[in-house]
Amino acid sequence: MAAQPFIEFTDLWKSYGEGEAQVNALAGVNLRIHHGEFVTIMGPSGSGKSTAMNIIGCLDTPTSGDYKFMGVDAGRLDRARRAVLRNLYIGFVFQGYNLLARTSAIDNVELPLIYRGAPRRERKLRAEAALELVGLSDRLTHTPAELSGGQQQRVAIARAIVTEPALLVADEPTGNLDTARSHEIMTLLTRLNEDRGLTVVMVTHEAEIAAYGSRIIRFVDGQIASDVKNEERPHVS
């Protein structure tokens, strides 16, 4: 595939603070991720993995170097344009689910479509379809407080994919879940990746969870320490 990379870091730096206190969260990272990959990022805390994920998700911008997202110079876009990019192409799943409290599952899932300006009927249909895909057709009107952790994370995944994004960014999506629930969530993400060609970038510190990725990148001290293809992905039916 000679196409341009989906995600491309070129000598990318991200620094915090100034002078003596300056810390380089990312120190000259070069990285290419292609369409359809399932990349898991590992590394100890402070290794720069979260910073890298924030930049990939267009939540943050690099201090220097280039970040190209789908060929767009996303590292130099202003706040408003990055918001548009996120809304159109990127879905987010967080460790703490981050659903709106006291708001029904379907309303939570509709939210990104509201900011896109989709009409009410279309929003409802798409949100229902997304919730069905994650297996929560019977929980549409439940609020987060009425759902288990695993179910809440499914709602969050439905919210992330309701806009049919090109990229799913997941930050420790199983961090708050037990082993069985974690594997359910990972199975769901793997299916989205394999069946729908959704590119996934996931940060985790659990090797077992990282093993679901088709490629495992390890960050240490703001640089990529290893980047390997994973040939032993768990089989997902």
Next chain:
Amino acid sequence: MFLETVSLALSSIRRNALRSFLTLLGIVIGVAAVIAMITIGSGTTEKVKADISKLGSNLLTVRSGQPPTPGSVPVQARDFEVKHLNALEANLVGAKAVSGASQKTVRVVYGTESVTASVTGTDTGFFTARDWEVAAGRTFTEQETRGGIPVCVIGETVRKQFFGSGDPLGSIIRVARVNCPVVGLLESKGTSGFGQDQDNVVIMPLQAFQRRIAGNNKVETIYVSANDGVSTSEMQGRIETIMREIRKIGPDQDDDFNVRDQTQIANAMSSTMGVMTGMLSAVAGVSLLVGGIGIMNIMLVSVTERTREIGIRLAIGAQEWHILTQFVVEATVLALLGGVFGIGLGLGLAALASYVFAIPFNPSLSVIALAAGFSGAIGLVFGFFPALRGARLNPIDALRHE
């Protein structure tokens, strides 16, 4: 999108019902005070105007002394006596009636009932000058006036108290220990613009009043009603000339009496009322300001509390103006809600006051619209800064917020 935002704001207000209500209180009280003040004020003004026109616009009032004005030395004034009254009556041209009157509030007793009423000593001219007719019976005879014989003409309130709907004529009531046969019943005048019951009165001949009740020779007020076609200002000039002569006031001395027509009295009343309304409105304005600051405070709390929510919204693609709109609309809806409650409360208070003081209740639509608009504007102004703060949050920091 806008409707979504409004319903979002409403649901957020409902979720924090008690807190929202407490926040609203400042605005509710401010708006209620303004609405009540203006409605009661305009009702009172209307009532006073109606009273004045009932009194007759050709009535002049002469009193001794000068009304105190700020910074002036009060003029030491001799009281009027009957001789002044007679001299004025003898020399004044163009008067329909000239009448002297003194007044005192005393206890009036009939049988086992007693009331505290305003007793006026005067003469028959009083009824003409004040344009006040008797509904039953008669006024005083010449003989009763001259002889100082205690006879009474009573007001409707006194009659109701003592006789119910029965006939009072011929009964003897005791006015401050003076036995006094009732010879007439006045027609009802109702409540004055200041909530005074004008029917709670007993009227008797001046001399009887001076001798038996007041115990002096004073004539407190001289009423003059001008003939039709004689202007009050012309009449006022004539009275002043005669009074200066009677009271032997030198050309370089100030008057030690004052002559006022009803328009002047009405103007004085309305300007007093205007000052009162203005002052209370200023207090209400402060309350609105405090209410606005309250809204700002609660919106800041709300933005801080919902930092994570803002982070989620920003992450999934909300623009700054989405967040800004959400919180500004929330503040505006909150303030408008306060305004609506305030208008309701204010109108309720005004209606109650108009019932108690028997003044007309005529709420002004423009004032209500203004109050609603103003409270909305408060929300807009005081909600903007907290909303901007929320909209400017960094999504990464906001998501990390606990």
